[in-house]
Amino acid sequence: MTERGPQACAPARARWWLRPRTVVIAVACAVLLPVALMWAAFLFLISQEDYQPAPGTLTYYLGISSLVRGVVVPGAAGAPHYYGTVGDGNKPARSEVAYEVPPEHLEETVAAVHAYLLRNGLHERAVDAEGRAMVQAYYGELVRYTEYEAPQGGLVVLIVEPLRGGPTHRLSVSDYD
DSSP: OOTTOGGGTSOOOOOGGGSHHHHHHHHHHHHHHHHHHHHHHHHHHHTOSEEOOOTTSHHHHHHSOHHHHTOOOTTOSSOOEEEEEOOBTTBOOEEEEEEEEOGGGHHHHHHHHHHHHHHTTOEEEOOOHHHHHHHHHHHOSOSEEEEEEOTTSOEEEEEEEEOTTSSOEEEEEEEEO
16 A cells, blocks of 8 residues: 555546546537427427517517518618418418508619519519409509519518508518418
8 A cells, every 4th residue: 555545546537527428418418408499499489379579589580581581671661570470270371571661662672672582592473363363352452462482382472552541552571481
């Protein structure tokens, strides 16, 4: 025996953070924690059937599609209004942004949004007469109604309608998932 006692002869103990059990637990936590957080965020989102998130909130980033978040309207008269729904029954999931646009900026605004949608890989699709009549009956007077189709099969709709009580128009872009 040495002066230090029996521990001096024992092999050096592995550092606690290098033990196999600690490494396995750390790796499991690193994998399971993000999965658990994604599920919690998903459950939070579906707990709200319809939502109107403010930009920068968790619901805004989880519930509003990136295509809709990226819509910029150069001639808007105010802040954008976001709306989303997870859908239920025969109602499809949808992300929407709406702006109020004064009539003097309407044409350039519609052209800018149309160009944005085309740049993002969407293609304008024809709407048959029966479909247009159904849309007209639902919305009333429309200035513009255009449907776009994504290569992977999604539907995006650009609607311009006059607001009651003034010359301002409402421009909305809806992304149906």
